Amino acid sequence: MLDSLTQSLGKALDRFKRAGRLTEADVQEGLREVRRALLEADVHFQVAREFCDQVGKRLLGEERLRGVEGSQQVIHAFHQELVALMGSELPALPKDPRHPMVLLLAGLNGAGKTTTAAKLALWLRQRQNRKVLLAACDLVRPAAVDQLRKLGAELGVEVYAEDPAPDLRPEEVAARALEQARRGRFDAVVVDSAGRQTVDEDLMAEIERVEAAARPDATYLVLDSMTGQDAVESARAFGERLDLYGVILTKIDGDARGGAALSVRRITGRPLCFLGTGERPGDLEEFQAERLASRILDMGDVVGLVEAAQEAVEEERAAEDYMRMMEGRLTMEDLLAQFRMLKKMGSLKKVFGMLPGAGRMSGLLEQVDDRQLARIEAMVLSMTPAERLHPEILNGSRRKRIARGSGVQVSEVNRLLQSFHQLQKQMKSMGRMLKGGKSKKRLLRQLERSGQLPMMPPGGRPRGFRR
Amino acid sequence: MVLSRLRAGLQRTRNRISHALRRLGGDTSLEEALEALEEILYTADVGLLAGEILDELQGEVRRGAIARADELGPWLRERLLRELQDPGPEPLRLQPSGPTVILVVGVNGSGKTTSVARLVAWLQGRGLKVLLGAADTFRAAAVEQLGIWAERLGVDLVTGPHQGDPAAVAHDAAEAALARGADVLVVDTAGRLHTQKNLMEELAKVARVLDRKIPGAPHETLLVLDATTGQNAVQQARRFAEKVPVDGIFLAKLDGTAKGGAVFAVQRELGLPVKFVGLGEGLEDLEVFDPGEFTDALLGPRPAAETA
Ligand SMILES: Nc1nc2c(ncn2[C@@H]2O[C@H](COP(=O)(O)OP(=O)(O)OP(=O)(O)O)[C@@H](O)[C@H]2O)c(=O)[nH]1
Ligand SMILES: Nc1nc2c(ncn2[C@@H]2O[C@H](COP(=O)(O)OP(=O)(O)O)[C@@H](O)[C@H]2O)c(=O)[nH]1
Ligand SMILES: [Mg+2]
Ligand SMILES: [Mg+2]
Numbered sequence: 001m002l003d004s005l006t007q008s009l010g011k012a013l014d015r016f017k018r019a020g021r022l023t024e025a026d027v028q029e030g031l032r033e034v035r036r037a038l039l040e041a042d043v044h045f046q047v048a049r050e051f052c053d054q055v056g057k058r059l060l061g062e063e064r065l066r067g068v069e070g071s072q073q074v075i076h077a078f079h080q081e082l083v084a085l086m087g088s089e090l091p092a093l094p095k096d097p098r099h100p101m102v103l104l105l106a107g108l109n110g111a112g113k114t115t116t117a118a119k120l121a122l123w124l125r126q127r128q129n130r131k132v133l134l135a136a137c138d139l140v141r142p143a144a145v146d147q148l149r150k151l152g153a154e155l156g157v158e159v160y161a162e163d164p165a166p167d168l169r170p171e172e173v174a175a176r177a178l179e180q181a182r183r184g185r186f187d188a189v190v191v192d193s194a195g196r197q198t199v200d201e202d203l204m205a206e207i208e209r210v211e212a213a214a215r216p217d218a219t220y221l222v223l224d225s226m227t228g229q230d231a232v233e234s235a236r237a238f239g240e241r242l243d244l245y246g247v248i249l250t251k252i253d254g255d256a257r258g259g260a261a262l263s264v265r266r267i268t269g270r271p272l273c274f275l276g277t278g279e280r281p282g283d284l285e286e287f288q289a290e291r292l293a294s295r296i297l298d299m300g301d302v303v304g305l306v307e308a309a310q311e312a313v314e315e316e317r318a319a320e321d322y323m324r325m326m327e328g329r330l331t332m333e334d335l336l337a338q339f340r341m342l343k344k345m346g347s348l349k350k351v352f353g354m355l356p357g358a359g360r361m362s363g364l365l366e367q368v369d370d371r372q373l374a375r376i377e378a379m380v381l382s383m384t385p386a387e388r389l390h391p392e393i394l395n396g397s398r399r400k401r402i403a404r405g406s407g408v409q410v411s412e413v414n415r416l417l418q419s420f421h422q423l424q425k426q427m428k429s430m431g432r433m434l435k436g437g438k439s440k441k442r443l444l445r446q447l448e449r450s451g452q453l454p455m456m457p458p459g460g461r462p463r464g465f466r467r
Numbered sequence: 468m469v470l471s472r473l474r475a476g477l478q479r480t481r482n483r484i485s486h487a488l489r490r491l492g493g494d495t496s497l498e499e500a501l502e503a504l505e506e507i508l509y510t511a512d513v514g515l516l517a518g519e520i521l522d523e524l525q526g527e528v529r530r531g532a533i534a535r536a537d538e539l540g541p542w543l544r545e546r547l548l549r550e551l552q553d554p555g556p557e558p559l560r561l562q563p564s565g566p567t568v569i570l571v572v573g574v575n576g577s578g579k580t581t582s583v584a585r586l587v588a589w590l591q592g593r594g595l596k597v598l599l600g601a602a603d604t605f606r607a608a609a610v611e612q613l614g615i616w617a618e619r620l621g622v623d624l625v626t627g628p629h630q631g632d633p634a635a636v637a638h639d640a641a642e643a644a645l646a647r648g649a650d651v652l653v654v655d656t657a658g659r660l661h662t663q664k665n666l667m668e669e670l671a672k673v674a675r676v677l678d679r680k681i682p683g684a685p686h687e688t689l690l691v692l693d694a695t696t697g698q699n700a701v702q703q704a705r706r707f708a709e710k711v712p713v714d715g716i717f718l719a720k721l722d723g724t725a726k727g728g729a730v731f732a733v734q735r736e737l738g739l740p741v742k743f744v745g746l747g748e749g750l751e752d753l754e755v756f757d758p759g760e761f762t763d764a765l766l767g768p769r770p771a772a773e774t775a
Contacts, residue, residue, distance in 0.1 A: 036515070042697035045509040108695060109720060109748065110576025140748065142615035146608035154607070197723035224576065228512040228697020230725035237724070251575060254660040256699040279575065279605075 027059050042259030044232040047266050090246060092273040092286045093128075097217040100181045101130070101188045104214050106207050106242060107222035108234055109195030112250035112276055114144065116222050117192040118151035119276065119284040125157065126381055130187035135177035136161035137170040137210055140194035140203075148192055155281055158184075170194065170206060171213040178214060191216065198237035208241050218245035220273065223260060225252045231260035232267045239268045250276035253283070330424040332388040336380045378406035379416055391420055497528055500536035504543060511726035511765045514698050516735060520546055544762055550731050551758035552740035558715065558755055559687050559742070561651070566598075566644040568652045568677050568684035571717070572670060572707055573691035575658030578719030578745055580609065582691050583655040584616035585745065585753040586717075590651050591620065598649035599624045600640030602633040602673055603657035613655055619750065623647070633657065633669060634676045641680035654685070661706030671710045689742065691717045692730065700729035704737050719745035722752070726765045 031052045038048040058080070094101070103120060105113045117134055124130040134152050136159060138144035145161045152159035160177035162168060174191055181189045191214050196203035211219055219242050221235055238244060247268075249261055252275050265271055272287040324330075380388060382405030387394055394402070394417060403410040501521065508517035524542065527533045533542060561567045569586065573579045580603070587597045599617050601624055603609035610626050617624035625643050627636035637654055644652035656673060659666035677684040690713045692700050707713055718727050721744045730741050741756040 036518070039509055040515055040698055042512075042699070045506055108723065110578060110693060112576060141612070143608040143612035146611045147606070150607035197720065199722070199724060224693070224695070226574065226693070226697065226699045226703075227695045228699075228725070228729060229510045230512070230695045230723070231697075233510075233724045234695070251660065253662070254574070254699070255662050255702055256697070259697065 024060060027056055031056055038259065038262075041257035042228045042231075042263075044229055044259070044263035044267065047232070047263040050266070051262075090271050090273070092246070093124075094217040094245060097188075100133075100178075100186050102178065102191065102214050102216040103188070104191045104193065104211060104216035104219040105222050105248070106193050106211075106219060106238060107195060108197065108224070108227075109141075111195060111222045111224045112248075113195065113222045114138065114147050114151070114192050115279065115281075116220075116248055116250060116274075116276055116284070117148065117190045118155060118157070118281045120190050120274075121152070121157045121188075122155055122281045123284055124188045124190070125155075128187075129384060131185065132157050132188045132190060133177060133181045133184070133186040134159045135174055135189055135191040135214075137173050137177075137191050138194040139164045139168060139170050139173070140196075144192075144194065151281065158186075160189075169209075171209040174210050174214040189214075198234050204237075204241050211242055216245075219243055220246055220248045221264075221268075221270070222248045222250060223264065225249050225258055225260060226254060226256040227260045232263045235264045235268045235270070239270065244268065244270045246271050246273035248272075248274040248276065249287070252276065253278050327428070330420070330427055332380050332383060332391050332420065335420050335423060336377060375406065375408055375412065376416060379403075379408060379413055382406040391417060497533075497536055497539075500539050501525065501528075504539060507766060508543075508728070511728035512697050512700075513728035513765075514732050516550070516731050540766065544766060547731070547762045547765070548758055551734060551761070553758050554715065554740055554742045554756050556755065561595075562683070562686055566641075566649050566652050566681060566684075567686045568641065568644070568654065568681055570654050570656065570674060570677065570685035570688045570711065571691060572656050572688060572711060572713070573658060574660055574693075574703055577658065577691045577693040577696075578717075579603075579658065579691045580612055580616070580655050581748060582689070582717045582719055582743070582745055582753075583613065583653050584620065585750050586689075586743070587616075587620050587622055587653055588750040589743075589753055590653075591622075595650040596648070597622050597651045597653060598640065598644045598647060600636055600652060600654035601626045602636040602640070602654050604629060604631045604633050604636060605657040609655075609657065616750075634672045637673045638676045638680060641677055641684065645681065652681075652684075661703050667706065667710045670707075674711045685712070687715070688713045689715055689717045690739070691719055692727075692733070693725075694718055694720045694723065694727035694744075695725040696729055698729060698732070701732045701736055704733045704739055708737060708739065713739060715740050715742035717741075717743045717745065718756070721764075722746045727761070728765055 034055070035048050035052050038051065039045065043051070093103075101124075105117055105120075107113050121132040121134050124132050134148055134157055136145045136148040138148075145164060149159050149161055151157075160173070160180050162173050162176070170193065177189060177191065180186075191210070193207055193210055194203065196207065198204060221238050221242075221244050223231055223235065227234075235244075235247065247264055247270055249258075249272055252258065261272060275285045275287050277283040277285055379402055382402045383391075383394075387398065387402075394413075399410055399413045399417075403413050501524065504524070505517065505521055508520065513520075520543070523546070524533070524539065527542065533539060559567070559569070571579050571583050571586070583599070587599065590597050597620075599613065599622055601610045601613045603613070604627055610629070614624055614626070623643070625636060625640035627633070627639065633656060640652055640654060643649075654673070654677070656670060657666075659670065661667065674685055674688070688711050690704055690707050692703065696703070704713065704716070716730060716733060716739055718730060718741050721727055727744075733739050734741070741761070744754050744756055744761070746752040746754060
């Protein structure tokens with residue numbers, strides 16, 4: 001989705017790059033082009049203006065970094081502003097939900113609410129082992145109830161639905177769905193709602209009533225990534241009527257430039273939580289601002305470089321993960337994170353390369369290709385949180401269940417556990433070697449010098465696995 | 468019903484123009500006025516064409532052709548109108564004999580099925596016998612959705628198995644249209660992103676099959692664009708037009724806060740005119756595109772922005 005924004009921004013940024021030292025005129029001229037690129041990418045008019053003002057301030061004002069070259073300075077400024085624009089301090093799912101947890105989806109017509117409801121149901125079942133109930137509260141669109149019923153049947157997720165009748169109100173359906181969820185010991189309810197336009201007062205009042213009846217732990221605004229300037233207008237209007245938790249951006253598998261993603265956060269103050277990446281129920285991703293910002297700027301290296309010259313907040317966190325791992329307290333999530341990172345930058349290989357007798361281990365890690373990674377992910381996702389934290393509890397029957405859940409042979413689960421134990425041993429001995437009574441700070445510096453940090457993606461492991 | 472809705476829309480429009488003009492009128496400087504217009508155009512999704520038009524406008528100001536802020540609005544309206552093609556009262560070319568085939572395409576959720584239904588209502592209003600083809604075999608309950616509309620409209624619907632070949636449905640529908648002597652066959656298709664190669668090929672095949680059954684079909688291919696779509700609309704139109712012979716745009720969801728300004732670029736870059744607009748979720752919520760009304764609405768008030 002973001003390739004073209006990357007390209008057009010890239011062109012605008014080239015101007016900065018050529019400039020070396022930045023004069024005020026360079027900055028003004030460059031920013032004009034950046035603004036054009038942003039508008040072309042559907043960034044909201046006001047947001048584009050503000051954004052360029054902010055970047056300008058960073059480049060010309062006191063906040064500028066000393067000793068950093070012009071082009072890096074610009075990219076850094078952009079990166080910071082992009083992350084600030086999209087940054088999410090909230091987890092994608094509400095942190096301390098009631099039981100059962102209730103999620104409500106709202107949005108314009110055709111945004112992708114119903115599909116996303118099914119996706120969330122699958123997500124909650126797969127990753128949080130929740131028993132999920134889908135509630136069909138779109139009584140407007142013909143066959144909307146049918147659509148949800150079919151999606152539920154396909155996934156084996158129960159759907160609470162009533163056949164639409166002229167006097168049936170969606171808030172009543174929502175209330176009865178909740179009742180059913182309590183009675184049936186469900187752990188989560190995902191409520192689908194009708195699409196609406198924000199100028200339709202009747203329908204806006206209706207969704208307010210649905211929210212009041214469902215009392216959701218999180219109300220998400222579902223937003224089509226192809227939306228233009230209206231994204232902000234609609235998001236604001238929904239935000240005025242509903243207690244929005246965050247935004248789910250759909251259809252990012254297309255080639256829209258995603259300016260809506262940049263704008264909605266700034267205007268509504270609500271973060272992006274999930275991304276819809278296709279029509280199928282599995283096509284849902286958790287949103288990560290940092291990653292998206294880097295992708296937009298498409299220059300991970302430079303960003304990393306400039307970042308390294310900065311405070312070590314994130315390094316601290318990564319270092320803590322290291323410390324834990326090197327004490328041998330490794331979890332399945334660490335393993336998965338390592339596999340993922342490895343695919344990206346081969347960092348672990350470097351670590352192991354330094355150690356005597358590590359050849360076999362890095363060989364093992366080297367074999368991981370995309371398909372295997374997907375299988376490993378599936379296996380880890382089929383584990384309960386407790387199993388991920390304490391893989392030693394994985395007895396025969398648990399292994400069988402995991403194999404079934406992830407569609408692999410038990411032998412493959414065994415192999416995964418083997419690599420896990422190997423890695424755990426390696427980390428432990430590496431920890432001993434490196435540490436030798438050194439303080440955490442010194443270990444950190446040592447790792448830094450050897451070019452190992454940051455090994456974790458900034459911000460640590462993929463968030464979904466923390467909980 | 469339609470009229471009252473349209474009037475409500477137009478009322479908003481007038482307010483916005485007068486509001487804009489108030490902002491522009493009297494003691495407003497040209498500078499400020501130009502800035503206000505810039506914002507109106509960009510926030511209506513007119514895109515980079517806005518920059519071009521504003522440059523022209525500035526040129527007019529510089530050479531003294533425009534001296535007062537309140538002259539800017541009318542100039543802009545005329546200038547925008549020059550970009551749009553008027554489809555006239557008969558936007559569809561109906562075949563003199565044999566069924567006219569209308570194929571409706573577009574990205575996911577743009578409003579295709581609803582637009583198919585209201586096109587049928589519009590055609591029925593002209594005394595034509597219509598048949599429907601449900602070639603969305605993919606989305607859950609897509610056939611049921613169209614089936615409900617068909618029942619309300621009292622027209623026959625040709626369907627195929629779920630997950631089946633949409634071209635087969637198109638084939639059967641064309642055959643049925645010939646056999647039953649329908650004047651018009653309207654074929655609904657599954658939403659697809661224009662970036663999905665296989666699905667775009669699938670669509671091309673639907674058009675080919677129709678042509679094989681009824682030479683010259685589809686006679687009208689309408690691309691349904693969501694009025695909230697931003698600059699991606701051009702890309703959508705380009706890719707769809709590469710695969711099927713798109714004749715025009717059905718601009719849906721114009722009843723919301725979105726202004727649909729992306730159609731300027733679609734018209735300019737691809738020569739595709741807007742033929743119909745959708746103004747709600749009902750059968751009656753269809754209008755033949757009127758460039759004047761559309762432009763007025765575009766320059767009209769944006770309720771949310773004013774309270775912000
Ligand atoms: N307000 C409003 N809603 C519309 C309009 N046209 C369609 N809709 C709504 O938009 C949503 C999607 O419409 P559909 O007609 O199912 O769209 P589609 O393109 O067939 O969708 P898919 O087949 O799922 O890709 C539904 O909730 C419709 O009721 C319109 O002009 N105005
Ligand atoms: N390509 C793609 N299509 C999507 C995505 N999410 C939803 N859709 C499609 O968009 C259309 C409208 O979705 P639906 O869930 O019915 O929207 P609703 O009207 O908001 O409930 C359907 O054709 C879906 O298959 C996505 O992330 N990517
Ligand atoms: Mg729906
Ligand atoms: Mg449809």
